[in-house]
Amino acid sequence: MQVKLAKHSGFCHGVKFAVDTALDIDATNLYIYGQLIHNESVIAEIEERGIQTVDDLNLVPDGATLILRSHGVGKDIYARCERRNIKVVDCTCSFVKRTQRIAEKYTKEGKTLVIVGKKNHPEVVGICGWCDGGEVYVFENIHEDFSPLKDKDIVIVAQTTYKEHEFEEITKKIIKDYAKTVEIFKTICYTTIRRQKEAAELAKENEAILVIGGQNSSNTQTLYDTCKKYCKAVFKITDVHTFEYNRLKNLKNIAVVSGASTPNAQLQEVLLNMAKNTDSQGENLNMEDIVKQMNATPNFKQGEIVTGIISNATDEGVYILLPNSKKEILLAKEEVLTDSYNKNEFDAKLGEEIEVIVLAVNPLKLSEKAIAQMKKEEALLPEIKNGAEFSAVCTNINKGGLISKIGSYDIFIPRGEIRNGFVSNDALKEYIGKTLRLKAIEIKEDAKIKKEIIASQRIVIADERAQREAEKLKVIEAFFANVHEGDIVEGKVERVTDFGAFVSVNGFDCLAHISDLSWQNVEKVTDILTIGESYKFKVLKIDSENKKVAIGYKQLQPQPWDTVAERYKVGDVVHGKVVRIVPFGLFVEIEKGIDALVHLSEISHVWLENPTTAVAIGEEVDVKILNLEPENKKMTLSIKALLPAPEITKIRQPREKGEYTGKNNMRRSKNNASKNDEGREWKDSSIGGASIAEMLNSKN
DSSP: OEEEEOSSOSOOHHHHHHHHHHHHSOOTTEEEESOSOSOHHHHHHHHTTTOEEESOGGGSOTTOEEEEOTTOOOHHHHHHHHHTTOEEEEOOOHHHHHHHHHHHHHHHTTOEEEEESOTTOHHHHHHHTTSTTOOEEEEOSTTSOOGGGTTOEEEEEEOTTSOHHHHHHHHHHHHHHTOSEEEEOOOOOHHHHHHHHHHHHHHHHOSEEEEEOOTTOHHHHHHHHHHHTTOSEEEEESOTTTSOGGGGTTOSEEEEEEOTTOOHHHHHHHHHHHHHHTTOOSSSOOHHHHHHHHHOOOOOOTTOEEEEEEEEEOSSEEEEEOTTOSSEEEEEGGGSSSSSOOHHHHHTTTTOEEEEEEEEETTEEEESHHHHHHHHHHTTHHHHHTTOOEEEEOOEEETTEEEEEETTEEEEEEGGGSSSSOOOHHHHHTTTTOEEEEEEEEEEEETTTEEEEEEESHHHHHHHHHHHHHHHHHHHHHHHHHOOTTOEEEEEEEEEETTEEEEEETTEEEEEEGGGSOSSOOSOGGGTOOTTOEEEEEEEEEETTTTEEEEESGGGSOOGGGGHHHHOOTTOEEEEEEEEEETTEEEEEEETTEEEEEEGGGTOSBOOSOGGGTOOTTOEEEEEEEEEEGGGTEEEEESGGGSOOOOOOOOOOOOOTTOOOOTTOOOOOHHHHHHHGGGOBOOTTOOOOOOHHHHHHHTO
């Protein structure tokens, strides 16, 4: 006997969520509104937790917790729970919620709603409760009276577990004979459609079909009816222990299908009992292997493109049911192909197919955006084949070079094509995660073997270097053809050194030496110029042969001595700082670039052997301008002129014996001169100037 299990079996997403919630939630003061699932064994397990099932909201006490089953309820139930402080745990299936929103929206717009489904089914009753008094009709089959729909604007929806072919028959009839306008929303759950189609195929191929599910399960009954169309021996099993398995003896092939409210445990019991009671365990019927396959996770490969079904939409993203997978996988909102993720936008797409690519397998990570990017990248292949540059991120390395990917093509960059020169193993690792700029060397497009691009980054670097050199040569030629010594140019300070600044003038680097930045002493280039700023410069020297240009900044600035007469005149009292001391006096800086001489005779009213006995370098003093010659860059100052003259009485001392008193002998002995120096004063007629020779010597 060959046994084949339907791929689409067991709980659907909505039922699984509701059952898991009921089995995990705190059962204290907990109620369920209506039968949670049409499966007797599951209901019994839930009731063992002490959870009560009610069909009337009045039986739920105020402040209790109420689970709303996957079939959903009308809008008024939510309002009544809110008024009575009943905490709602909403397990309404996302596909049912979509149908409810459609019913609410279009009945508000004044359109007539048609629901194709069973009139008394709780899901249909709940949908009617969202119509806000709008006109609603429910039709179960093609033989009903559709005349009330004549010349109306109609919107058609379906019970999520309804038969697909009957829904299509009814909609065609309404469109053809009755409606004025029609909008159709095929709201049958995708799992229902898949199960029905697979059940029909299995019924055509096998001698017998076992349909497993609850006695009152609508979708299980639908599967049973579908199979009966194509197979004579169809058995509906609601109690796995009472079914007469010996009825299956002597059959060569059997298929097993189950409804959306049938747990895997119940399905497994049927399979194991079948093997036990038909004495068919062995090579052709290993039920343990089939049971293992039920729980097996499909194997997906990284980079594989698969088509799934949108089953739910949350704030985190979209849930996707992948082929042959019992578990829904989250497609994170960051990986959804949309400018701005909106949960409501995808609520309207439940049941639609979506193409995704597998980014990772453990855990499984999907992306829709990556497919769009891959297609965009592959669209560049014609240009890449023609030698166009392209970019790719290095994802891995091997001993031969770097590995990357673009679209469905693997990319390999040999070690010698990464850059000029040898690349060590450690250096290879540093490229992982970096974007590479590449050109194709060879493209292999044999899909049976491998789609691969052999690429080079070294070529891109070399081409770029050659282009830069060519552009630089053009800039240099243009510069030397249009710039001459003495020209005034504008340049941007690019970088500075201890000896000057490199300035870009028309794209060519010129040197402004630190000595040509200011008429004053400059310690740092940045004291005068700021990197990134532009200034006017004068071209001082051009060396065309060596491609060097000297420019100056100070040559365009006024010298301090050029304007000194505008700020000072003879007789002014100014404040300055002693900057140098020389044997014949000292120099006072009265402003940057203006140093003036205070002659030794203008420091004090008393004789000074050395100026340092009166002042020190760095000392600030008040001085009076005695003489000003801007054309000679000369200014003479006096400290003495601002000091009160001392009162000195001169007394002639008797001549000592032997002292020479001749008129022509003006010298005194050294000892005698030193004794009288304290009383000596400078004559007012002293100018206190310094010769050019003295000033030059003072700087040496």
